[in-house]
Amino acid sequence: MRNTRPEIQELVRDASLIFSGTVVELGASSVTNLAPRDNFAVVRVDNPLRFDPALGDLRRRMITVELLEQGELQPDKRVIFFTLNWIQGGGIAAREVAHVHAQQEDEVAAEVARLPERHLAERLASAILVLAAEVREIKPTPFDIRSRDAPQWATARFRNVEGLRGEPIENMVVLFPTSGRPMWARSPRLNKGQRGIFLLHRPPDWPPLPDVGPNLTSAVYTLLDPADVQPNSQRPLIEKLLSQRSIR
Amino acid sequence: MTVVRVVDIVPAERSDETDLNWQPSIAINPANPDEIVVSAYKEPPNNVGYSYSYDRGQTWQINFSEPGEQKDQSAGFGGSWELYWTVAFKPISGIATLHVLRTTNLSTAGPLPEIDTPRPEIDQPYAHVLTHGEPTPPDKDRLYVGYIDRSHNMGDSAIATVDVCLDARAAAPSFTQVPIEFRASFPLDGYEVRPAAHSDGKIYVAYKSWLSYNGSTVITDIVVVRDDNWGANGFVNLTDSIDSIPGLRVATHVHIKDSDTQLLGGQRLDNDLSIAVDPTNSATVYIVWGDNADRHYTLRMRRSIDCGNTWSGDLLTVANANLAGLAINSDGRIGFIYQELVAGLWETHFRRTIDNTGQNWDDLILARTATAGMVADYSRVIAVGKDFYGVFPAWNTPNPANFPATPPTPANPNGARFLRNTTKITPWQLLGSNGLSVAASVDPFFYMVQDESTPDPPTNLMGTVE
Numbered sequence: 001m002r003n004t005r006p007e008i009q010e011l012v013r014d015a016s017l018i019f020s021g022t023v024v025e026l027g028a029s030s031v032t033n034l035a036p037r038d039n040f041a042v043v044r045v046d047n048p049l050r051f052d053p054a055l056g057d058l059r060r061r062m063i064t065v066e067l068l069e070q071g072e073l074q075p076d077k078r079v080i081f082f083t084l085n086w087i088q089g090g091g092i093a094a095r096e097v098a099h100v101h102a103q104q105e106d107e108v109a110a111e112v113a114r115l116p117e118r119h120l121a122e123r124l125a126s127a128i129l130v131l132a133a134e135v136r137e138i139k140p141t142p143f144d145i146r147s148r149d150a151p152q153w154a155t156a157r158f159r160n161v162e163g164l165r166g167e168p169i170e171n172m173v174v175l176f177p178t179s180g181r182p183m184w185a186r187s188p189r190l191n192k193g194q195r196g197i198f199l200l201h202r203p204p205d206w207p208p209l210p211d212v213g214p215n216l217t218s219a220v221y222t223l224l225d226p227a228d229v230q231p232n233s234q235r236p237l238i239e240k241l242l243s244q245r246s247i248r
Numbered sequence: 249m250t251v252v253r254v255v256d257i258v259p260a261e262r263s264d265e266t267d268l269n270w271q272p273s274i275a276i277n278p279a280n281p282d283e284i285v286v287s288a289y290k291e292p293p294n295n296v297g298y299s300y301s302y303d304r305g306q307t308w309q310i311n312f313s314e315p316g317e318q319k320d321q322s323a324g325f326g327g328s329w330e331l332y333w334t335v336a337f338k339p340i341s342g343i344a345t346l347h348v349l350r351t352t353n354l355s356t357a358g359p360l361p362e363i364d365t366p367r368p369e370i371d372q373p374y375a376h377v378l379t380h381g382e383p384t385p386p387d388k389d390r391l392y393v394g395y396i397d398r399s400h401n402m403g404d405s406a407i408a409t410v411d412v413c414l415d416a417r418a419a420a421p422s423f424t425q426v427p428i429e430f431r432a433s434f435p436l437d438g439y440e441v442r443p444a445a446h447s448d449g450k451i452y453v454a455y456k457s458w459l460s461y462n463g464s465t466v467i468t469d470i471v472v473v474r475d476d477n478w479g480a481n482g483f484v485n486l487t488d489s490i491d492s493i494p495g496l497r498v499a500t501h502v503h504i505k506d507s508d509t510q511l512l513g514g515q516r517l518d519n520d521l522s523i524a525v526d527p528t529n530s531a532t533v534y535i536v537w538g539d540n541a542d543r544h545y546t547l548r549m550r551r552s553i554d555c556g557n558t559w560s561g562d563l564l565t566v567a568n569a570n571l572a573g574l575a576i577n578s579d580g581r582i583g584f585i586y587q588e589l590v591a592g593l594w595e596t597h598f599r600r601t602i603d604n605t606g607q608n609w610d611d612l613i614l615a616r617t618a619t620a621g622m623v624a625d626y627s628r629v630i631a632v633g634k635d636f637y638g639v640f641p642a643w644n645t646p647n648p649a650n651f652p653a654t655p656p657t658p659a660n661p662n663g664a665r666f667l668r669n670t671t672k673i674t675p676w677q678l679l680g681s682n683g684l685s686v687a688a689s690v691d692p693f694f695y696m697v698q699d700e701s702t703p704d705p706p707t708n709l710m711g712t713v714e
Binding site: 016031032033034052053054055056057066084085086087088089090091092095143145146147148149179180181182183205206207 | 259260262266312342343355371463682
């Protein structure tokens with residue numbers, strides 16, 4: 001069993017289905033069209049900790065877990081499973097990544113609850129500039145005909161700018177997607193007069209950028225991730241995360 | 249009597265789902281039509297999976313065998329029982345990378361073996377499989393994967409391309425990447441690259457060679473290439489009589505309104521190209537596309553009876569319609585799926601020719617559903633023997649009035665079969681795992697239209713049409 005904190009952080013990040021559960025039967029299957037195997041365990045869910053919301057309330061439901069190792073678990077044993085989604089329909093099956101002692105449930109639940117904060121910390125760590133500002137102006141860029149999946153960038157300019165990390169550049173150009181395509185549906189949208197904290201990143205290799213005129217490309221930044229725009233109420237947390245020497 | 253089945257394939261375990269499940273495609277095991285796979289886009293993350301059925305579409309499960317995020321996918325079955333699954337994965341950087349995976353066990357735990365070289369910077373993979381009977385067993389699965397390849401000119405153009413594999417079930421299959429655009433398109437080729445194979449070795453591929461795009465209107469040629477040796481000739485066997493270049497232009501300078509602000513009932517236009525070859529005669533080919541030549545966006549069906557060298561005028565047109573798909577059954581009968589906007593609702597029609605003129609069709613309305621929001625890009629139909637199988641996306645309110653071809657029965661009060669939880673009387677609602685109402689959304693609907701003469705119809709039939 002794994003139980004160190006960094007490992008739990010890693011497991012929480014990587015596992016798509018995490019739950020505390022009690023082993024009901026070994027070498028069995030609760031899923032239609034999935035024949036029993038020696039490395040299967042049918043597990044009753046006691047407390048779902050991380051799961052796809054489409055699955056609804058998982059409590060007391062049976063999940064067939066493909067175990068990493070046979071022989072480690074016995075019927076009635078209660079542990080916390082870190083698993084990957086596998087089969088949904090005619091029952092639920094999942095593939096084990098790891099399991100830990102049931103006594104660590106509070107710790108695992110706390111790590112799950114910290115996922116949004118960890119994601120914010122990662123975006124802060126990769127940001128070139130972090131600014132508290134007000135959106136002064138929004139302008140569309142020429143329609144990009146190169147792809148249906150083009151972000152259809154708009155540019156934003158700011159005023160009342162305060163640098164929380166890095167110094168704002170006078171002629172910087174900030175780009176954000178306006179396309180309604182699913183690929184960009186979760187990206188932030190800006191409005192004139194909007195105030196907040198903006199996590200500005202270097203443009204990725206793709207999608208291609210629009211012609212931003214005489215501005216230096218080094219002064220071009222993007223807002224792509226939902227976490228890249230934060231309300232001012234998050235400032236204490238952001239300042240705390242920025243002050244940490246190492247953001248995990 | 250024609251037997252019709254319509255099934256919302258979201259399983260009961262996902263009754264709380266409100267995802268946009270669009271861009272569906274389908275694969276049928278030709279050696280055992282009980283085995284069916286449907287792929288569809290789901291909301292990320294962890295959206296790489298396919299739905300599968302072992303009972304001819306009555307019940308469905310999802311196998312999330314691969315980690316990661318997909319942007320588009322389709323699958324094809326060989327007569328060998330191999331499933332070939334083409335997935336456009338979201339890479340760390342870039343648009344999408346094509347991976348071709350295979351399995352004979354639909355419920356297998358991944359990761360599945362990969363059989364092609366990953367192809368970066370692609371869009372809209374479309375798998376087509378034909379199993380070729382060899383004089384000495386085993387037979388060979390011919391696999392054709394159409395897509396547009398953006399790995400040229402820094403992604404500023406995209407070339408219609410087909411990956412050709414003449415023995416996809418081999419231990420180490422060999423794939424050849426074949427660009428099939430022989431002219432200069434601008435700024436890219438259209439998104440649909442649709443192969444259709446015949447057992448005599450003729451492979452047709454339809455694609456759109458864009459001439460211009462101004463952000464709202466595409467002007468394009470509708471092009472068909474042909475290869476007479478399973479794809480080994482580079483698709484140069486059908487040339488245009490005007491410019492003597494491979495790729496016959498079935499129609500030129502076709503205008504199509506194409507932007508996210510010019511939608512038809514919430515659906516984007518310009519993804520309706522489909523082609524099918526008659527399994528009883530490789531010279532007979534049908535094609536359908538949509539355009540704005542008339543007042544409304546209109547689907548047009550045309551036919552060639554001389555291997556694509558000459559084409560008919562419009563055999564059938566449908567205004568205000570899209571999501572076109574074509575297949576031809578073992579009798580040479582055409583099956584045609586599309587959605588038509590009628591009085592503010594999407595009607596999903598499935599039509600079949602009733603003679604060999606290509607101009608007379610029957611008509612089943614499989615669904616009549618809402619138009620709210622984005623619904624779809626494309627759908628697909630496949631023929632196995634005399635029967636047709638397909639998938640379409642639609643809003644999933646479980647009201648039996650929405651499914652005219654499958655009237656409600658005491659055992660199935662929703663008309664269409666729903667695996668996810670629903671009410672069985674009015675008010676017609678989806679129900680979550682807690683028994684409370686769940687918001688309607690877009691689901692993939694499987695359908696089967698079984699020929700009158702097919703023996704031993706499957707059990708639990710959904711509806712019949714005289």
